[in-house]
Structure formats: structure tokens, C-alpha cells
Amino acid sequence: MNPRQLWVALVTIVVKEVRRFTRIWPQTLLPPSITMTLYFVIFGNLIGSRIGTMDGISYMDYIVPGLIMMSVITNSYSNVASSFFSNKFQRSIEELMVSPLPSWIILLGYIIGGAVRGLGVGIIVTAVAFLFTDLDIHHPFLTIMVVVLTALLFSIGGFINALFARKFDDISIIPTFVLTPLTYLGGVFYSIHMLPEFWQTVSLANPILYMVNTFRYGILGVSDISVGPAMAAIVAFIIGLFAFALWLLERGKGIRS
Amino acid sequence: MSRPALSIRGLTKVYGNGFEALKGIDLDVPEGDFFALLGPNGAGKSTTLGVVSSLVQKTAGKVEIYGIDIDKDFSKAKYHLGVVPQEFNFNQFEKVQDIVMTQAGYYGMPMKEARPRAERLLRDLGLWDKRDTPSRMLSGGMKRRLMIARALIHKPRLLILDEPTAGVDIELRRSMWEFMRRINREEGTTIILTTHYLEEAESLCRNIAIINHGEIVHNTSMRELLKELDAETFLLDIREPLTKAPVIAGFEVSLSDPQQLALAVRKGQSINTAFAALDRAGITVVSMRNRANRLEELFVDLVERSNAESGIASNVAKEITQ
Ligand SMILES: Nc1ncnc2c1ncn2[C@@H]1O[C@H](COP(=O)(O)OP(=O)(O)O)[C@@H](O)[C@H]1O
Ligand SMILES: [Mg+2]
Numbered sequence: 065m066n067p068r069q070l071w072v073a074l075v076t077i078v079v080k081e082v083r084r085f086t087r088i089w090p091q092t093l094l095p096p097s098i099t100m101t102l103y104f105v106i107f108g109n110l111i112g113s114r115i116g117t118m119d120g121i122s123y124m125d126y127i128v129p130g131l132i133m134m135s136v137i138t139n140s141y142s143n144v145a146s147s148f149f150s151n152k153f154q155r156s157i158e159e160l161m162v163s164p165l166p167s168w169i170i171l172l173g174y175i176i177g178g179a180v181r182g183l184g185v186g187i188i189v190t191a192v193a194f195l196f197t198d199l200d201i202h203h204p205f206l207t208i209m210v211v212v213l214t215a216l217l218f219s220i221g222g223f224i225n226a227l228f229a230r231k232f233d234d235i236s237i238i239p240t241f242v243l244t245p246l247t248y249l250g251g252v253f254y255s256i257h258m259l260p261e262f263w264q265t266v267s268l269a270n271p272i273l274y275m276v277n278t279f280r281y282g283i284l285g286v287s288d289i290s291v292g293p294a295m296a297a298i299v300a301f302i303i304g305l306f307a308f309a310l311w312l313l314e315r316g317k318g319i320r321s
Numbered sequence: 322m323s324r325p326a327l328s329i330r331g332l333t334k335v336y337g338n339g340f341e342a343l344k345g346i347d348l349d350v351p352e353g354d355f356f357a358l359l360g361p362n363g364a365g366k367s368t369t370l371g372v373v374s375s376l377v378q379k380t381a382g383k384v385e386i387y388g389i390d391i392d393k394d395f396s397k398a399k400y401h402l403g404v405v406p407q408e409f410n411f412n413q414f415e416k417v418q419d420i421v422m423t424q425a426g427y428y429g430m431p432m433k434e435a436r437p438r439a440e441r442l443l444r445d446l447g448l449w450d451k452r453d454t455p456s457r458m459l460s461g462g463m464k465r466r467l468m469i470a471r472a473l474i475h476k477p478r479l480l481i482l483d484e485p486t487a488g489v490d491i492e493l494r495r496s497m498w499e500f501m502r503r504i505n506r507e508e509g510t511t512i513i514l515t516t517h518y519l520e521e522a523e524s525l526c527r528n529i530a531i532i533n534h535g536e537i538v539h540n541t542s543m544r545e546l547l548k549e550l551d552a553e554t555f556l557l558d559i560r561e562p563l564t565k566a567p568v569i570a571g572f573e574v575s576l577s578d579p580q581q582l583a584l585a586v587r588k589g590q591s592i593n594t595a596f597a598a599l600d601r602a603g604i605t606v607v608s609m610r611n612r613a614n615r616l617e618e619l620f621v622d623l624v625e626r627s628n629a630e631s632g633i634a635s636n637v638a639k640e641i642t643q
Contacts, residue, residue, distance in 0.1 A: 065396065069429020076426025080419075087414070155410035159471070162374045162404045163427035164396040320378050321336060321371075 065164055073165050074173050081177025084147055085184075092143070093185060096135045100189045103131055104196045107253065119255050119286045128193045129280040130252030133214065135189045137247060137272065138239060140182030140215040144174050144222030145235040152226065157319055167313040171223065171306070178219030179212065186211060199283060206291070207282030213298045214275045218243075220305040227309070227318040246272045251280075256288050271301065324388060326352045326401075326479045326511040327373065332382030334368050334535075342368040344535040345382065350513055350528070352387075352478075355505050357522035357543075358515045360532035361624060366515035367407050369532070370481050374404040386479060400428070403477030405468045407484050407515075413457035417448055420456060421471050428475035435474065442470040445500065462493045469497075473504070480504070482514040486521060494518075498525055519620055523547075531623055538627040554612040555592075557582040560605040569598040583612065 065073070085092040104124070112123035119126065151157040160170050193199065201207055221238075229235045250272035256264050267273055274294035281287035312318075327350040334343040342365045350356045358366050371377030373384060375395060384391045386398040411420050418439060425435030443449045446466040451459060456467060465485055472480060482501075486494045502525065504510045516522055522529055522543070529546055531539040539546070562579035572595050573585040582604075586592055599606060 065400075065429050072429045072431055073427055076423055079426075080423050083419075084414075151412065154412055155406075155408060156412040158376055158404075158406065158410045159424055160427060161376055162399060162402065163424070164399040165427055166396060316378055320376060 065166070070166075070169055073163075074169050074176075077160075077170065077173025078176050078180070081143070081147060081174065082180055084177075085143055085181045092139070092181065093188065096139060096185045097188050097192060100131055100135060101192050103127070104193060108196055119257070121284055121286060122197075124197050125199060125284065126255075126280075127253055128190075128197065128199060129283045130250075130276050132186050132189050132193070133211070133276045133279050134247050134252055136182040136186040136211055136215050137218050137275075138243060139185040140178045140218040141222040141225075141243060142235075142239060143181040144178035144219045145225045145229070145239075146222075147177065148174055148223055148226035149229050149232070149235050152229075152319060153232075161319065168310055171220075171309055171313055174223055175216055175219040175306075178222055179215035182215035182218065183211065186215075201283050202285040203282045206295075207279060210275060210278045210282060210295065210298070213295075213302060214279070217275075217298060217302050217305065220302065220309055224305065224309050224312065227312050229318070243272075246270050247276075249273075250276045251288060252276055271297070274298065324352055325349045325385070326354065326387060327513065328383075328385040328388075329369070329373075330383040332369070332372060332384065333380045334365075334372060334377060335380045342535050343372075343380075343382075346532070346535070346537050348530055348537065348540070350479075350511060352511055353505075353509055354511055354513075354528055355502075355526045356511075356513045357526035357529045358513060358532060359519070359522055359529060359620065360515070362517075364532045365535040366532060367483050368535075370404075370406075370483050370513070370515065373481060374402060374406075375399065376406075400475070401478045403472035403475070403480040403510075405465075405472045405480070405482040405485050407487070409464050409468070411456050411464075411467065411471070414455055416453050416455055417459070417467055418443065418452035420467065421474050424471045425474045430475060438474060438476075439470070442473055446470050447496075462489045465489055466497070469500075473510075476508075477510065479511045479513070482512065484515055484517060487517060494521070501525065531620065533624050533627045536627065539623050553586055555584045555586065555609050556612050557584055557599075557606045558608045560607055563604070567599065567602050567604060569595055572598075 107127055108124035112127070115123040117123065117126075148157070151160075222235075225235055225238050249267065250270050251267070256267045256273070259267065268289070274289060274297060277287045277289050278291050278294045278298075281291050327348065329346060329348040331345045331347065332343050333341070333345050335341050346365075346369065348358075348369075358369065360366050368377055372379045373386070373391075375391070387401050389398040389401075391398050415423070421439045421443065422432070422435055425439065426432075430438075440449065443452055446469060448463060448466055448470060451463065456464065459467060469482070469485065472482075485501075486497055489497065498521070501512055501514075505512050514521075514525070526543055528542050529540070530537050556577065558581055560580075563576060563582075564579070566574045566576040566582060568574070569584075571590065574595075575583045577583045584595055586595070596606070
């Protein structure tokens with residue numbers, strides 16, 4: 065296929081993915097908006113006013129970046145996981161398999177689709193946050209970079225999950241038992257400096273901590289960790305997981321008998 | 322004969338559970354042909370088409386689509402291929418027109434070009450009124466036709482259809498036949514179909530291969546196949562019940578029930594001779610008919626022969642004629 069045809073195909077997949085999550089917006093866009101509003105009201109306003117400040121920032125402002133990141137992570141991941149698995153389940157994945165499309169376009173299309181959903185929800189949550197507080201973003205370029213890269217990374221994760229999944233339950237195991245705990249423990253609600261030394265060290269093994277903190281640094285200018293290596297690690301993860309997903313797809317893992 | 326649209330050599334498939342679904346099949350389908358792959362359930366038809374369309378990973382062998390080896394450039398080969406699978410495989414929640422347009426996009430066809438083509442196909446297949454209907458709301462026959470429209474959107478030179486008329490009522494089946502004949506004749510699209518309906522193969526196809534237990538047991542033109550038919554069985558309803566079949570010199574006669582005789586007439590034999598003998602024996606025939614479609618008989622015969630060779634009961638073969 066020539067570059068023009070590849071471009072048409074890529075746009076087709078992305079448009080199909082966006083059409084899917086906007087068609088079922090009460091399941092995809094509405095719940096995170098409601099949950100995050102509740103977080104802002106309860107943790108930010110009610111409890112936050114008693115907590116005071118965290119790393120010199122009001123508690124409400126402190127949790128906003130973490131909550132945006134949390135929505136981006138879960139929505140990117142679950143968009144690709146459920147969409148790709150549902151296509152596997154309904155066998156409509158065969159539409160792509162019989163076409164001349166190279167695997168990397170298929171993968172890229174799904175990942176971009178998932179990232180669009182993650183970032184879309186991120187924007188909604190940011191808009192909700194502005195109802196409660198005013199934020200001025202310290203490092204806009206870094207902020208956008210890290211959130212986009214995070215969305216891409218977790219979209220790839222969702223894709224790999226869907227390739228291995230055999231039943232619908234299999235696509236909720238990782239979000240429930242891995243992503244949610246790592247996010248909650250990844251410094252969304254607290255600074256790791258509050259933890260005893262031992263748990264601070266343990267926390268440093270959590271990749272989500274780096275993303276949340278880099279993003280918080282972009283918005284607020286404060287961070288628990290150094291930003292440069294964190295960005296490098298995110299990029300390395302993206303490349304590694306993309307290559308792994310592509311290899312699985314080429315081998316027909318979970319889709320070809 | 323022109324260059325083959327599809328050429329298969331020594332194709333084997335062993336599934337993950339160790340089951341050998343294809344045992345080294347060879348097949349050639351010339352360009353422009355209307356070809357039938359016929360066989361009982363579980364014979365390996367879908368597996369064969371699955372390998373050709375990349376849904377099934379082959380174990381060994383060689384497949385060429387318009388001379389392009391699928392191991393060398395499957396992507397290019399797939400460009401020539403339109404696939405209508407046996408099971409519905411579109412997204413249940415998407416609308417008819419979106420499904421066809423999305424498929425066009427997968428082949429890199431720009432919207433401007435795809436839109437009029439999708440409209441024409443949907444009109445030809447009687448789905449234009451349903452273009453905004455989610456696919457799950459279509460009837461079974463409409464779903465089949467949607468898959469045909471989707472398979473043809475990128476103008477494939479080779480169309481493969483896996484039991485396209487299964488579960489479709491007679492009237493609709495005939496209109497689908499008409500459609501397939503037309504694209505074969507007018508657009509020169511090579512068509513390969515698998516089917517359970519022998520009548521379908523007989524009425525549509527020029528060449529035919531019969532597959533059983535993962536082996537091609539017969540591969541010839543439809544005309545040759547019909548010529549091979551050397552005996553035909555008639556069922557004679559008789560007035561008085563018998564306990565034993567009468568003996569008629571030169572004919573094979575059996576009693577299928579007390580009031581019905583099965584009479585096999587070979588090519589060149591006169592049926593008069595048999596009737597004269599029955600008359601002399603005082604047996605009155607009240608009516609008579611063919612036992613089954615001639616092709617069907619031949620088919621059962623071929624499949625039974627191959628089953629006997631592989632020592633497997635012929636129940637499977639019977640299933641197809643029911
Ligand atoms: N994924 C699979 N795993 C194991 N065996 C399979 C699989 N798919 C098909 N088979 C077996 O392979 C044989 C051929 O199947 P198939 O090609 O679907 O036959 P047909 O289309 O002629 O009815 C059958 O015995 C079937 O049970
Ligand atoms: Mg089949």
C-alpha cells in the first residue's frame with residue numbers, strides 16, 4: 065500500500081474508534097466526569113480544607129493533576145482493551161485481518177483512538193477542575209508532552225491486554241488489580257515525602273508515580289522526583305511495549321488459529 | 322487456460338489441539354472461473370478459505386493468489402481478495418453503510434471514491450433503505466448480503482464465499498445467485514464458493530472440487546462430473562405389498578419398504594426391460610420418481626467411497642443430502 069492509502073486507512077481506524085466511544089458516551093465520557101466531580105467536592109473542598117497544604121500547595125490544587133492523570137490512564141487503557149476485545153469477540157477484527165493493512169497501522173490506529181478518548185476525558189476533568197480552582201500551568205509544553213505520552217503508553221497496554229484476553233473478565237483484571245492500586249499509590253493524593261523512608265523507596269518502583277509527578281511538575285512546578293529521567297523512562301516504555309504489541313500482532317496472538 | 326486466480330499446493334493445517342484439518346490439498350482455480358468447493362460439515366472448506374484469507378495460519382504448503390505467494394507478500398495478495406465468511410463477522414452496533422465505508426478505508430480507498438461505490442452495491446443488494454440501520458437489526462439474509470457488499474467494496478478480482486446462502490430462503494437465494502452470476506460474467510470477478518446445496522453448485526459453477534476429511538477426493542468440471550454419473554435410482558410405488566424384492570435380470574432391485582421398490586438403471590439400459598419384467602411378475606407400478614438429485618447421489622457416492630477408504634462411517638456424508 066502506498067503512503068496515501070496507509071494514511072486513509074489510519075484515519076479510518078481512528079474515526080471508527082472515536083465514533084465508538086462517542087456513540088456510547090454514557091458509558092465512556094459521563095462516568096469519569098461524575099466520579100471526578102465527586103473527588104473534587106469531597107477530597108478537594110470538604111476534606112482538603114482541613115488538610116491544608118501539601119508541598120506548599122493547597123490540597124485541592126495538589127490533587128488536580130493526579131486526578132486528571134488517573135482519568136487519562138484508565139480511559140486510554142480501557143478504551144483500547146474493550147474496543148479491541150469486543151472486535152475480537154464479535155469477529156469484526158477479521159475485517160482488518162483480511163485487508164492488506166500492515167500490523168503497525170492497525171496498532172497505531174487503535175492506540176491513537178485510545179489516546180483520543182483518554183485525552184478527551186482528561187480535558188473534561190480539567191474543565192470540571194476549573195469550576196473548583198484556578199490553575200495556571202507552569203510548563204505547558206512538558207505538561208502536554210507527558211499527558212500525551214501517558215495516554216499512548218496505556219493505550220498500548222490496553223491493546224496487549226485485549227490480545228491475550230479470552231473473555232470479558234480478562235480485560236478488567238489488570239485495571240482492577242494493577243492499574244488502580246498503582247495509581248492510588250502513585251502519589252495522586254499525597255506526596256511520597258509523607259511516607260516512611262522504606263515506603264518511599266518502594267514507591268519509586270511504581271512507574272505511574274513518575275508520570276503523575278512529571279505532570280504535576282508541568283502544572284504546579286513541584287515534584288517528588290526528577291523530571292528528565294522520568295520522561296526518558298516513559299518514552300522507553302512506549303517503544304518497548306509498542307514493539308512487543310507489534311510482535312504479538314504479527315504472530316496472530318489471540319486472533320489467528 | 323489462463324493464469325490461475327488461486328493456486329494451492331500441498332496445503333496442510335494442524336490446529337492447536339493436534340487435529341489435522343487439511344492433509345495436503347492441491348487446488349487450481351483459473352481466472353474468471355466460478356468454482357465450487359463442496360464437502361460435508363467438517364471437511365475442511367472453511368479452513369481452506371481461512372488460510373487463503375489469512376484468518377487461519379497454515380502449517381505447510383504454498384498458496385498463490387494471482388501468482389503472488391502469500392508467504393512473500395500477503396498484503397499485496399490480499400488486495401485482490403474479497404472475503405465473505407461463513408459466520409457473521411461485522412460489528413453488531415455499527416450501521417450498514419458505516420461498515421461498508423470503513424472496509425473501503427481499510428483498503429486505502431478515499432471516501433470520495435468509496436461513497437458512490439458503496440451506494441451502488443447497497444442498492445444492488447437491496448440494502449440501501451437499511452443503510453442507517455445498526456447491523457444487528459438486519460434479518461439473516463440481509464446480514465449475508467451486507468457481507469457481500471463489504472467484500473466487494475474494493476473491487477476484488479477474486480471473491481471467496483463460505484456458504485453464502487446457508488439459512489437463506491429459496492427466493493432470496495435465487496436473487497443472490499443472479500447477483501453472483503452477474504459479477505462473474507460482467508465484471509469478470511473470479512468466484513469460489515463453498516456450499517451445502519448441491520443445486521447451488523450445479524446451477525452456478527463451472528468447476529468443482531469435492532473435499533472430505535481434509536482431502537480433495539475429486540476435482541473436475543461440472544460437466545464432466547455429471548457425465549460420470551453412470552447409474553440412476555428410481556423409486557417405484559407398487560400396488561400390492563411384497564415381502565421380497567423381485568429378481569430382474571441385469572438390474573439391481575431392492576425393497577425400500579413393502580410397497581416401494583428401488584430400481585437402479587445403468588447408462589445404456591432400457592427402463593422398458595425392467596417394466597416388462599415387473600409386468601410378467603404381476604407387479605403393478607402406480608407411480609415412480611428419482612431417488613434424489615442425480616448430483617447428490619454422485620456426491621454421496623464419492624464421499625462414501627473416500628470414507629470407506631479412510632475407514633470412517635458414512636453418516637457425515639448423508640447429513641449433507643438432508
Ligand atoms: N480452531 C479450531 N481448532 C481445532 N479444530 C478446528 C478448528 N476449526 C475447525 N476445526 C476442525 O477442523 C475440521 C474442519 O473444519 P472446517 O474447515 O470448519 O470444515 P467445513 O467448513 O468444511 O465444515 C473440523 O473437524 C473442525 O472441527
Ligand atoms: Mg465451514
